[in-house]
Amino acid sequence: MLRVFLTHTPEMRAGYYPPRAEAALRAVAEVVLHTGDRPLAGEALAGAAAGCHCIVADRSTPGLPATFAAAPDLLAFLRVAVDISTIDVPAASAAGVLVTQATPGFTASVAELAIGMMVDLARGVSASSTAYHNGTLPEVRMGVQLEGKTLGLIGWGRIARRIAPIATAMGMRVVVHDPYAAVEGAEALGRDALLAESDVVMPLAVSTPETRHLMNADAFARMKRGAFLVNLSRGELVDEDALEAALESGQLRGAAMDVGSAPDQRPAPRLAARADVVATPHVGGLTPEAAEHQAMDTVRQVGMLARGEMPDGAVNADAATRFAAWAKAR
Incomplete structure (x- = not known):
């Protein structure tokens, strides 16, 4: 079973990864929650996600080269948003890590x-x-x-x-x-x-x-x-x-x-x-309908990864060598 690290703080989960989505994620993967009150980054994120195959990241959690380099088990970095501007996709690709984005629900x-x-x-x-x-x-x-x-x-x-x-x-x-x-x-x-x-x-x-x-x-x-x-x-x-x-x-x-x-x-x-x-403090997409749409998108993507399938939200599928090797060895 895939092991997934959900980066949202408890406060952020309440708004951006509601209980129905978390329950659905637990149905397709083992879930590790971030219990701190601040977003993680770099090596600190890699440490918190140690042993996890996927990081499901909120929009405040960047995907930095230091994270990809220090997380040898990481197969995929999934953003619970459309915007991936804070994810270093070239660095992820160089490390063989898949990056995905959610579809617009907002x-x-x-x-x-x-x-x-x-x-x-x-x-x-x-x-x-x-x-x-x-x-x-x-x-x-x-x-x-x-x-x-x-x-x-x-x-x-x-x-x-x-x-x-x-x-x-x-x-x-x-x-x-x-x-x-x-x-x-x-x-x-x-x-x-x-x-x-x-x-x-x-x-x-x-x-x-x-x-x-x-x-x-x-x-x-x-x-x-x-x-x-x-x-x-x-x-x-x-x-x-x-x-x-x-x-x-x-x-x-x-x-x-x-x-x-x-x-x-x-x-x-x-x-x-x-x-x-x-x-307003960047709340344009902060409605239950919009938040749940994007959270459930990542649930769907994790489910596809668990079955060895490439999710349609992938932005660097050709470079995802870690996932390809994992899927082949299943």
Whole structure:
């Protein structure tokens, strides 16, 4: 039977690896739990997972060369998320360790939060609520009606395609820029035209070296004065210094973010504290449905590995020599 180390702390398991998923994992493998209160990394992770064939890793646990080098029994490193940017795949491949990722189960949850944040910015919901919570009367301010306004989506992936019809149903014009995808069901525009015409801009592109600081000083300068920015994709898509300057100058009326440069992709505290910013601590996919989907994905993958099969979430199948040798010797 495969032996699996689940990296989630007890607190993280409650939200990201619910009891049904843990029970299902125990049905296909022997499970060793991380009992500490902090994420593990490097040799410390290898030590905690000693004798385990698989590491099922939360998004805060990196896959570092030191772990692969110090874990001779390790066959596979499975991420309970789509994002594998903190896993050194070349190092894993060099060690013969398989890396897998989960399928997206958070599309609806993230899209719903995006719409909520957009409405919050337009109507000042958080600002008014904060004032009331602090025992003061909020300032009565004119809001922004979203019907008739333009929403600009940069990227045409699953989340953008989910958001677009919702915004359209609200009476918004939806425009999209994605040089790598065929846009259907929305109006495709060039980047500069999208920035100039949008009242709300949502960067939803994949995080790559090319898209780092996609939203920078030049991009903010090209946006309508008084427009909003909503980021629920990756923190590195936004140049935070440029964003802060755009808010200070009034070029942007406000921003909402579920991601940023703080640990675990959370918004930077200095930006999140601003009155013109709505922020949540990277919880876009934190709903029972989304969390269970990705946890159960890893259960399915471990089950396939236990049967000697290559899981479809594999990202370096050709380099997984340890698993290949283990499966052959079964």
